[in-house]
Every structure is written in structure tokens, then in C-alpha cells.
Amino acid sequence: AQKITQTQPGMFVQEKEAVTLDCTYDTSDQSYGLFWYKQPSSGEMIFLIYQGSYDEQNATEGRYSLNFQKARKSANLVISASQLGDSAMYFCAMREGGGGSYIPTFGRGTSLIVHP
Amino acid sequence: GAGVSQSPSNKVTEKGKDVELRCDPISGHTALYWYRQSLGQGLEFLIYFQGNSAPDKSGLPSDRFSAERTGGSVSTLTIQRTQQEDSAVYLCASSQTSGRNNEQFFGPGTRLTVL
Numbered sequence: 001a002q003k004i005t006q007t008q009p010g011m012f013v014q015e016k017e018a019v020t021l022d023c024t025y026d027t028s029d030q031s032y033g034l035f036w037y038k039q040p041s042s043g044e045m046i047f048l049i050y051q052g053s054y055d056e057q058n059a060t061e062g063r064y065s066l067n068f069q070k071a072r073k074s075a076n077l078v079i080s081a082s083q084l085g086d087s088a089m090y091f092c093a094m095r096e097g098g099g100g101s102y103i104p105t106f107g108r109g110t111s112l113i114v115h116p
Numbered sequence: 117g118a119g120v121s122q123s124p125s126n127k128v129t130e131k132g133k134d135v136e137l138r139c140d141p142i143s144g145h146t147a148l149y150w151y152r153q154s155l156g157q158g159l160e161f162l163i164y165f166q167g168n169s170a171p172d173k174s175g176l177p178s179d180r181f182s183a184e185r186t187g188g189s190v191s192t193l194t195i196q197r198t199q200q201e202d203s204a205v206y207l208c209a210s211s212q213t214s215g216r217n218n219e220q221f222f223g224p225g226t227r228l229t230v231l
Binding site for chain 1: 149151157158159161164172205207209214215216217218219220221222223224225
């Protein structure tokens with residue numbers, strides 16, 4: 001079974017509008033971390049935002065927020081006021097596992113295109 | 117400060133040759149990860165180092181793949197007898213520890229093309 005599922009292979013959004021990128025995860029661990037990364041066409045992976053499984057508040061970082069619904073095992077990324085530079089691949093990732101070693105697994109990614 | 121660096125940035129090789137890919141993590145980062153990304157695909161986990169030891173080699177696709185890390189720093193990923201299906205971008209990442217809240221910092225990748 002997929003650990004991380006990103007069901008949207010591609011998304012389009014108008015500049016200045018908000019967009020939600022979906023991510024659901026599968027784990028039986030109680031302690032885990034969820035991450036979103038951005039990969040522009042240049043190829044470098046850029047960390048955006050983190051949510052811990054025990055965090056009760058949704059994480060926010062500037063225009064990025066994570067809509068964390070633990071019971072539904074979803075961790076959607078919300079980008080507000082989209083900019084042209086937001087066009088990129090977006091990957092959801094999860095760190096799970098005990099014993100101090102949390103191996104990250106990644107979803108297949110969502111391609112976001114921001115239209116002017 | 118210096119980020120994660122990888123070399124070479126591009127490598128073209130002939131089928132059957134061996135290749136070595138190098139990763140220099142951020143200084144002080146104890147955890148180091150290798151991933152493979154094929155065109156239009158997500159990241160495929162290959163191997164993880166904590167210090168110099170590799171607790172998890174489960175992602176290595178075959179015994180042609182091996183990796184080592186020395187001095188808790190530089191890591192090399194070696195692919196022996198390369199095949200065309202090995203063509204991909206190989207990404208290295210490091211994190212301060214392997215804890216659940218540690219984000220990874222990625223290098224720019226090595227694009228490997230096997231002819």
C-alpha cells in the first residue's frame with residue numbers, strides 16, 4: 001500500500017488565488033512527521049512546511065499552511081495568494097518509525113501551474 | 117552557509133560501466149539519504165546513513181548498488197555494471213538528525229544517463 005498518496009497529478013490556479021494540494025498518508029505509528037517540499041524546474045527540492053503528529057495546531061509558514069486532519073489521515077497544503085513562482089512540483093512526505101530513525105517516504109507529487 | 121553538494125552534476129556512461137556519485141552533506145548533519153528520481157516520478161528511497169553506518173539499505177534496487185559514508189561526512193553511491201534503467205536523477209539529502217521533525221536539505225542531484 002502507498003504510504004503517501006497525492007491524487008492530483010496536475011493542478012492549475014489563477015495568480016493571486018488560493019490552491020489546495022491534497023495528501024493522504026497511511027501509518028500505524030503514533031509518532032510521525034509530515035512535510036511538504038517544492039521542486040521547481042531547476043530540480044532542487046526545497047522544504048516548505050512541517051507538521052508533527054502531536055501538534056494540535058495547523059502549521060503555517062508565510063503563504064503556506066498545512067490543513068492537518070489526523071482522523072482522516074490527510075495533510076493538505078494550502079497556498080494562499082498564488083504567485084507565478086509557485087509553479088513547480090510539490091511533494092508530500094512522511095517520517096515514521098521508532099527507535100529514533102525516521103525514514104522519509106514521498107508521494108508521487110503534484111504539478112502546480114500558476115496562470116497569470 | 118554551504119548546502120548539500122553533489123558531484124558530478126551530470127554523468128553520461130556506457131552500459132556495463134561502473135559509476136561513482138558523491139555527496140557532501142551539510143557539516144554536522146548526522147543523517148544522510150540517497151534517493152532516485154526517474155523522469156516525472158516521485159522520490160525512490162535507496163539508502164540511509166546514521167553517522168557512518170547504514171541501518172536501512174532496503175531501497176537498494178539490486179546488488180549492483182552500494183554506498184558508503186566515511187568520517188560521518190562524505191558519501192559515495194556506486195553503481196556497478198550500469199544498465200539503461202539506472203538512468204535517473206540521484207538526489208542526496210542530509211538532516212541534522214534522523215528525528216521525526218527534522219527536515220531534509222537536498223543537493224542539486226546528479227543526472228545519470230546510461231547509453
